[in-house]
Amino acid sequence: MTTTFITGAAGFIGSNLTDRLLGRGEAVVGYDNFSTGQENFLVTAKLHENFRLIRGDLLDEKALTEAMAGCQRVVHLAANADVRFGLQHPRRDLEQNTIGTFNVLEAMRTHGIRDLAFSSTGSVYGEATVIPTPEDAPMPVQTSLYGASKLAGEGMISAYAEGYGLRARIFRFVSILGPRYSHGHVFDFYQQLRRDPKKLRVLGDGTQRKSYLAVDDCLDAILLCLDREEALAENKGFTHIYNLGTNEYCQVNDSIRWICGALGVEPEIHYTGGDRGWVGDNPFIFLGTKKIRSLGWEPHSTIRAGVEATVAWLQANPWIFSQR
Numbered sequence: 602m603t604t605t606f607i608t609g610a611a612g613f614i615g616s617n618l619t620d621r622l623l624g625r626g627e628a629v630v631g632y633d634n635f636s637t638g639q640e641n642f643l644v645t646a647k648l649h650e651n652f653r654l655i656r657g658d659l660l661d662e663k664a665l666t667e668a669m670a671g672c673q674r675v676v677h678l679a680a681n682a683d684v685r686f687g688l689q690h691p692r693r694d695l696e697q698n699t700i701g702t703f704n705v706l707e708a709m710r711t712h713g714i715r716d717l718a719f720s721s722t723g724s725v726y727g728e729a730t731v732i733p734t735p736e737d738a739p740m741p742v743q744t745s746l747y748g749a750s751k752l753a754g755e756g757m758i759s760a761y762a763e764g765y766g767l768r769a770r771i772f773r774f775v776s777i778l779g780p781r782y783s784h785g786h787v788f789d790f791y792q793q794l795r796r797d798p799k800k801l802r803v804l805g806d807g808t809q810r811k812s813y814l815a816v817d818d819c820l821d822a823i824l825l826c827l828d829r830e831e832a833l834a835e836n837k838g839f840t841h842i843y844n845l846g847t848n849e850y851c852q853v854n855d856s857i858r859w860i861c862g863a864l865g866v867e868p869e870i871h872y873t874g875g876d877r878g879w880v881g882d883n884p885f886i887f888l889g890t891k892k893i894r895s896l897g898w899e900p901h902s903t904i905r906a907g908v909e910a911t912v913a914w915l916q917a918n919p920w921i922f923s924q925r
């Protein structure tokens with residue numbers, strides 16, 4: 602039986618992946634420091650005999666290395682996933698996203714584990730000049746510490762693939778939506794509207810164009826690549842980079858309409874103005890996904906369905922607002 606080591610297993614994406622792998626009859630070792638992860642997300646997993654949870658930090662190299670013993674592959678999701686506040690604590694992205702990734706690579710090397718999937722981000726493209734943005738877009742100028750720290754992590758991974766025979770899949774996602782979503786614009790808007798359904802403060806002018814992907818579609822892509830490439834893998838290392846996103850985008854204003862429609866509210870909207878929400882916010886994100894589609898993957902959910910499913914989950918899980 603394959604045992605997958607998942608960093609960030611208690612997070613939004615990690616807990617969904619954990620449940621998915623356990624549901625396939627595989628074993629999972631989850632590693633998480635619960636900085637943003639939730640015990641509640643692992644309630645079902647903890648009932649499973651093939652699940653083991655280890656509370657630990659990526660920066661504790663010894664604990665991380667010990668925890669990884671006996672695993673055959675690693676899905677590295679743990680990170681500071683908060684793009685917006687990077688400039689308020691400039692060391693955080695470097696430590697959590699770059700050094701954390703280096704520690705994961707070293708632990709893998711210690712145990713001779715060669716298969717890795719890594720959650721990078723569409724933010725590495727900064728403000729792309731080519732849209733839809735392909736994986737081989739011209740080397741981008743970084744506009745956020747988050748993007749810069751993830752791109753540095755990607756660099757470490759590809760050097761390990763070359764030097765130590767790692768088989769690495771790097772996924773550059775757009776924003777992800779769905780059950781257990783616990784940070785991002787839908788969360789922020791919903792939280793505001795819970796407090797006061799008559800008012801909504803929107804960063805920027807609402808015309809920013811963004812792409813989103815449902816968490817199930819995201820996991821389909823990650824597992825497709827892991828399963829397929831493990832089967833095909835020769836005895837040498839590789840780095841495969843895949844963009845993940847839908848083939849549509851929406852404006853922030855569309856998303857507001859869908860959220861308000863789902864909640865049955867008509868707030869007065871106050872825009873902070875400008876074409877972006879904060880320094881580092883890319884006003885137009887739309888990734889080209891030909892490469893992952895060529896493997897037979899396609900998303901099943903539209904952006905609108907993803908936003909509405911997220912609102913439905915937040916409505917059914919009000920406890921999350923006291924946790925974040």
Ligand SMILES: NC(=O)c1ccc[n+]([C@@H]2O[C@H](COP(=O)([O-])OP(=O)(O)OC[C@H]3O[C@@H](n4cnc5c(N)ncnc54)[C@H](O)[C@@H]3O)[C@@H](O)[C@H]2O)c1
Nearest residue numbers: 609611612613614634636637638658659679680720776777
């Ligand atoms: N959610 C998105 O829209 C999105 C988009 C692009 C990329 N990503 C990437 O996907 C990954 C997962 O994102 P998410 O939305 O599930 O975020 P999340 O915050 O819900 O999950 C991250 C998990 O990692 C854990 N963690 C953080 N730092 C840690 C550390 N030092 N040691 C151990 N555990 C630690 C947290 O407790 C949490 O459980 C991240 O790498 C993120 O950058 C997410």
